Amino acid sequence: KAGVTQTPRYLIKTRGQQVTLSCSPISGHRSVSWYQQTPGQGLQFLFEYFSETQRNKGNFPGRFSGRQFSNSRSEMNVSTLELGDSALYLCASSSGQGGGNIQYFGAGTRLSVL
Amino acid sequence: AQSVTQPDIHITVSEGASLELRCNYSYGATPYLFWYVQSPGQGLQLLLKYFSGDTLVQGIKGFEAEFKRSQSSFNLRKPSVHWSDAAEYFCAVGAGQGGKLIFGQGTELSVKP
Numbered sequence: 001k002a003g004v005t006q007t008p009r010y011l012i013k014t015r016g017q018q019v020t021l022s023c024s025p026i027s028g029h030r031s032v033s034w035y036q037q038t039p040g041q042g043l044q045f046l047f048e049y050f051s052e053t054q055r056n057k058g059n060f061p062g063r064f065s066g067r068q069f070s071n072s073r074s075e076m077n078v079s080t081l082e083l084g085d086s087a088l089y090l091c092a093s094s095s096g097q098g099g100g101n102i103q104y105f106g107a108g109t110r111l112s113v114l
Numbered sequence: 115a116q117s118v119t120q121p122d123i124h125i126t127v128s129e130g131a132s133l134e135l136r137c138n139y140s141y142g143a144t145p146y147l148f149w150y151v152q153s154p155g156q157g158l159q160l161l162l163k164y165f166s167g168d169t170l171v172q173g174i175k176g177f178e179a180e181f182k183r184s185q186s187s188f189n190l191r192k193p194s195v196h197w198s199d200a201a202e203y204f205c206a207v208g209a210g211q212g213g214k215l216i217f218g219q220g221t222e223l224s225v226k227p
Contacts, residue, residue: 033213033215035217042218042219042220043206043215043217044217048213048214055213090157092158092213092215094213101208103160103213105157106157107156107157110155
């Protein structure tokens with residue numbers, strides 16, 4: 001079974017631009033979660049989608065948004081990029097519901113904002 | 115508030131020595147607990163998990179962890195460290211419904227030859 005696939009692996013953008021990151025979950029998984037990883041703040045939860053519905057959202061500004069498609073693939077979008085948005089963005093998929101489900105992570109997208 | 119604390123930011127051990135990484139959590143209900151490992155430039159790989167039952171859980175790569183409710187701890191152990199274990203280790207708690215994990219700040223492990 002293929003793992004979680006994130007594209008692209010690396011991105012360079014300038015302040016004020018917007019960016020879209022993509023995540024393909026493990027086949028059969030219906031839940032996709034997104035995390036931001038920075039040296040200063042560590043790993044922080046952005047949001048989670050299950051069957052195309054956002055079920056949970058972290059404490060991030062509205063510039064961060066996401067969606068999930070009927071095939072469970074997910075995208076996250078960051079508008080009006082700021083320097084502080086530079087981070088590794090990780091996507092994780094799991095099979096179902098609840099905190100007891102194991103989340104499997106992709107390799108991440110490294111975003112650099114100049 | 116739900117939180118996870120890993121008190122040690124960086125640990126160095128000699129190859130072949132034993133290892134213990136500390137993790138303390140704060141969570142109102144019975145927690146779902148995880149340990150993940152991250153190599154440079156990579157995503158997170160699950161080492162082991164605790165959901166319920168036996169408080170000593172075995173994971174991959176020879177790692178184990180013990181859940182101690184009275185101490186709100188979930189420490190990771192390995193009897194003999196290999197150079198390939200050098201990486202960053204994260205403890206996490208599953209925060210109820212909605213697939214949210216709360217992570218500790220991570221412990222970076224260096225292995226001396």
